[in-house]
Structure formats: structure tokens, C-alpha cells
Amino acid sequence: MILLTGANGQLGNELQNLFKEKNIEYTPTDVAEMDITNPESVKAMFDKVKPDIVFHIAAYTAVDKQEDEGKEIGYKINVDGTKNIAEAAEAIGATLVYISTDYVFDGTLTDGEYMEDDAMNPLSEYGRTKGLGEELVREISSKYFIIRTSWVYGNYGHNFVFTMQRLAQTNPRLTVVNDQYGRPTWTRTLAEFMVYVIENKVEFGTYHLSNDNAGTWFDFATEILKDTDVEVAPVTSEEFPQKAKRPQHSVMNLDKAKATGFVIPTWQEALAMMLENEAKKNN
Numbered sequence: 001m002i003l004l005t006g007a008n009g010q011l012g013n014e015l016q017n018l019f020k021e022k023n024i025e026y027t028p029t030d031v032a033e034m035d036i037t038n039p040e041s042v043k044a045m046f047d048k049v050k051p052d053i054v055f056h057i058a059a060y061t062a063v064d065k066q067e068d069e070g071k072e073i074g075y076k077i078n079v080d081g082t083k084n085i086a087e088a089a090e091a092i093g094a095t096l097v098y099i100s101t102d103y104v105f106d107g108t109l110t111d112g113e114y115m116e117d118d119a120m121n122p123l124s125e126y127g128r129t130k131g132l133g134e135e136l137v138r139e140i141s142s143k144y145f146i147i148r149t150s151w152v153y154g155n156y157g158h159n160f161v162f163t164m165q166r167l168a169q170t171n172p173r174l175t176v177v178n179d180q181y182g183r184p185t186w187t188r189t190l191a192e193f194m195v196y197v198i199e200n201k202v203e204f205g206t207y208h209l210s211n212d213n214a215g216t217w218f219d220f221a222t223e224i225l226k227d228t229d230v231e232v233a234p235v236t237s238e239e240f241p242q243k244a245k246r247p248q249h250s251v252m253n254l255d256k257a258k259a260t261g262f263v264i265p266t267w268q269e270a271l272a273m274m275l276e277n278e279a280k281k282n283n
């Protein structure tokens with residue numbers, strides 16, 4: 001039985017679909033069923049479900065808010081919450097799958113790709129708390145996967161793809177940052193990899209998983225809007241100031257995930273599939 005945290009989020013919804021498709025038994029939880037910051041709530045759920053696998057994806061994901069008013073709650077969810085989940089999983093011998101982020105890196109590696117064991121040096125409070133979550137998982141869990149991903153979007157919830165599409169309805173011209181490099185990730189590819197590592201008994205440890213090929217937010221926006229008349233214009237990060245500092249170049253190396261035999265689509269292929277799903281949903 002898989003216990004899923006953060007089931008109502010972007011990735012949570014995608015995982016639930018995949019579990020149903022594959023007839024995998026799971027228990028979905030979000031804050032109403034199990035508040036991960038409350039150890040009693042976590043214990044009660046683990047006692048009831050007795051999972052042998054835990055997919056821990058619940059997180060505080062408001063990156064800019066976490067720089068000020070969300071700082072305390074972000075720490076509580078991403079650090080204390082992850083500790084509660086890791087301890088509860090370890091106490092019953094369950095395997096833990098924890099999702100982390102490219103924001104644990106500072107993005108100064110401009111002519112290469114981050115490897116799984118490169119040193120973390122987050123620039124934001126979000127990256128710092130997700131990195132602390134990783135450290136707790138490594139310390140507490142004997143059977144774990146830490147999967148770092150980046151620029152996540154999917155058919156459920158708020159994300160960059162929907163934001164661009166919404167803005168395109170009322171603006172003939174959009175300006176998008178063209179000096180941050182990374183890899184967009186479709187929730188479906190990530191969800192499939194999470195299930196793949198369990199089903200194929202992949203060696204425990206830390207993995208990077210995003211869609212293949214790299215690009216900038218400008219490249220991503222251009223591809224999203226390629227069938228529209230909207231002009232997408234490049235700007236620098238300085239021209240588009242945000243509260244939280246983002247890594248300039250957070251391209252993560254995917255060789256370790258590929259070596260497991262998992263086939264990773266490019267982000268352009270993944271985006272096309274996601275948009276096709278969206279079109280089907282709306283027809």
C-alpha cells in the first residue's frame with residue numbers, strides 16, 4: 001500500500017491518475033486527512049494505513065512568499081513535516097520517496113550540469129528548506145529515494161503553462177526571462193519515474209528527474225505559445241525582479257536516471273503531450 005502526501009497538488013493529482021490506471025493500491029492524503037506538521041496526525045494515519053511505501057510530495061511551494069510571511073510555515077512544512085514523515089516511515093520499515101528541487105543548487109555552474117552528489121548551496125528559503133528535508137531523509141531513512149526535479153507543470157493546478165496561456169488571452173506581447181536555464185518537467189514523466197523506481201527495484205539513493213533538453217523560461221513560453229499570434233519577448237532577470245533568488249543555471253544531469261532504463265522524453269515532446277491532454281479535456 002502506498003501512502004501519498006500532498007495528494008491534491010499538481011503532482012499528487014497526476015500520481016492518483018497513474019495509480020488508478022495501473023491498479024496500484026494507494027491512500028491519498030492532504031492536509032485535511034493528515035497534517036504532516038502534526039506528529040500525532042501523522043502517527044494516526046500511519047497506524048491506520050500501515051504503508052510499505054510512502055510518496056512524500058507535500059510541501060510549501062510558494063517560493064517568493066517563503067522569503068517573508070511564509071518563512072515560518074514553510075520551514076514547518078518542508079523541514080519538520082518531512083522529519084515527521086521520514087520517522088514514521090522508518091518506524092514501520094517503509095520505503096520513502098521524497099521529491100526535492102533544483103533550487104537546492106545556486107546555479108553558478110554555467111558550463112555543465114549538476115550531478116546528484118554535487119554540493120547544495122540554495123539561494124532561497126524554499127531551496128534551503130527542501131535541502132534540509134533531503135538531509136533529514138538521508139539521516140533517518142534506510143530505504144529512500146530522493147528525486148530532485150525542476151520547473152514542474154501538468155494538467156492539474158497552477159503552473160507556468162496555464163499562466164502563459166491565460167496571459168496570452170489578453171496580451172498581444174509577453175516578456176519572459178531569458179537568462180535562467182533549466183529543464184521543464186511534466187508531472188506525468190515524474191510520476192512514471194516514481195512508480196518505475198519502485199516497480200523495478202532500482203537502487204536506493206538520490207536521482208535527478210526532469211524532461212530532457214534544457215532551455216530558458218523564454219524558450220518554454222515560446223514553445224507553449226507557438227500556435228498563437230502572441231509575441232514572446234526575452235528579458236533579463238534584472239528586468240523581472242522576484243523576491244526569491246532563483247538559480248541562473250540549474251540544469252541537472254539525467255544520466256543516473258537514464259541508466260536505470262527509464263526513458264525520458266524531451267521537454268518539447270512532454271509539453272506537446274500535456275497540451276494534447278488539455279485539448280481532450282476541453283472538448
Ligand SMILES: NC(=O)c1ccc[n+]([C@@H]2O[C@H](COP(=O)([O-])OP(=O)(O)OC[C@H]3O[C@@H](n4cnc5c(N)ncnc54)[C@H](OP(=O)(O)O)[C@@H]3O)[C@@H](O)[C@H]2O)c1
Binds near residue numbers: 005006036059081153
Ligand atoms: N512546482 C514546481 O515547480 C516544483 C519544482 C521542483 C520540486 N517540486 C516539488 O515537487 C513536489 C510537488 O509539487 P507540486 O507542484 O505538486 O506542489 P503543490 O501543487 O503546491 O502541492 C503541494 C500539496 O501539499 C499540500 N500541503 C501543504 N501543507 C501541507 C501539510 N501541512 N500537510 C499535508 N499536506 C500539505 C498542499 O495543500 P494546500 O494546497 O492545501 O496547501 C498541496 O496540496 C513538492 O515537494 C515540491 O517541493 C516542485
